[in-house]
Amino acid sequence: MHTPGFWNRPAGWQAHLLAPLGRLYAAGTARRLAGREGVRPGPPVICVGNLTAGGTGKTPTVTALVQRLLARGRAPMILSRGHGGSLAGPVQVDARRHTAAEVGDEPLLLSAFAPAWISRDRAAGARAMAGAGAEVIVMDDGFQNPDLHKDLSIVVVDAARGFGNGHCIPAGPLREPVAVGLARADLVLSIGDAAAQAALAITAPVPRLKGALVPLPTGMDWRGLRVLAVAGIGHPQKFFDTLRGLGAEIARAEPLEDHQPYTPQLLTRLSAEAKLLGAQIVTTEKDAARMPAGFRPQVLALPVRLELDDWGPLDAALDTLGL
Template identity: 60%
Template sequence: MHAPRFWGDPPGLRAALLSPLGALYARTTARRVARPGLRLDVPVICVGNVHAGGTGKTPTVMAVVERLLARGLTPGVVSRGHGGRLGGPVRVDPAIHDADAVGDEPLLLAAIAPVWVAKDRAAGGRAARAAGADVIVLDDGHQNPALTKDLSLVVIDAEVGFGNGRVLPAGPLREPAAVGLARADLTVTLGPPGAQDVLALPVDRPRLRGRLAPLATGMPWAGLPVFAFAGIGRPAKFFDTLQALGADLRGTVALADHQPLTRPLLHRLGEQAAKLGAQPVTTEKDAVRLPNALRGRVLVLPVRLDCDDWGPLDRALDAIAVAAGGHPEG
């Protein structure tokens, strides 16, 4: 589904009418997160958010994993596998699993580290540990208490902030922002400098300021006629990135986050691209949901987390590395 427009507006009548349900949702979440979790014998890092939908968690997980590897550690990623049918725990194998089985994000992450899909995060953590992981990285899970966390990162889209500030279904938040950030050790705010500067956080925490930047692949985007489609939290960000690279953006289609790429939909997208004389292009996350026969016909623009100052994250990961038997960076 697409987020209702009123979630991003100042609170109005619809938000007010739905606020009692939002208060109930918030109380339910508060009771859930207060439950004790399983304490593993290795550190657990959680990359989550307080905003429903995409905020940039997956690129942040990638950055965390890469920096753990640089510290001599063996991270194992645990994901609930949103959109996948397997309950797990199961280790993701791109050779036999597709997005229908395990979800798109686990497939994407499996390219850089072992990934376990598990609806029961504690079972997923135990499976990753049994397979040799010396640090567990939770992809999402800030509101899930199944595992005791040693480091919690909350990712925030600086351009969206906290929307109208209300909790589901009155607004886009999984819990009140101040409550969720109070459990965070580090905030990761993503967006351009102007949005970063005006974003006010209700709780003071160490803050990593970053942006999602295109990965250099040598692809000559400048002047290339493209037809872009994306099923991520904010497809407009992907379209803006293509324009910033100089691509000739002849058409766009914004899909719902994790929307299945059915044959009729792909056929329609292909026809639109052909009529516009443009090359289809999509995100890395959407690309793993494409049928194998079509992957060579659709260009992919991958993005990665980029920061001017990695200090806040590196200091936190250095402490994790020491606890896990690795070594600080450098």
């Protein structure tokens, strides 16, 4: 779904009208979490989550965290619910035989960095991963899921959007009140450019990390390249802005819904429009993972990676866990 525009503006009449439902949503989250310790699967569990609906940069954060753990000599595995996939799991993702329609686009993408598992029952998934030799489990999303005990929780925030209008779903983007969520966090990571970071005020009793998503050097010269930009992620405009920043000429930008399937009809239309515009189709890594293998040669994917200003607080937290 596309997030409502009023979620990211100062609270107006829509937010005030829906605020009672937002309070009910928050109360439901609190009840679900109350008194639940969660299963301890054996290996430590690191959760990368957020307080808002929509994209904040969790997937690049998981990638960066996994690479950090690998550099420290650990053997991480990634646990995902498999949003958008048909399989319930627990099952280890195999990019050679699984499709995004089966396991979800994010697990398929993440499986290139470390063994990735999907499981709608997070506790069952973690047990299976422990049995498969995981030294540490990195959970993609699930901060509001009480099934697993979390040894380290990192809350990711989009620095430009912050916490929106401060209301809970459906009045705003929050899954729970900010103060309540941050009280359970161990680290807060805000992702965005310097101006957005400076404007974002966070009052949290835990260390704050700051980072940015940076295009991965590929040897590709984007300057002057005429593109049809397509993105089905939480906030497609960020992808379009990144392309413009690289110097690409965007003939047309097509924002899709987050995790939207690439149907044959959609792919046929995109291919025809690209030819009509004399443009190259460019998309995100996550979108490319959802496209059929036969279509991918027509597409360029722009990979991005998370870079932190200071890894110190994260390294210190990993040291505390013996990682």
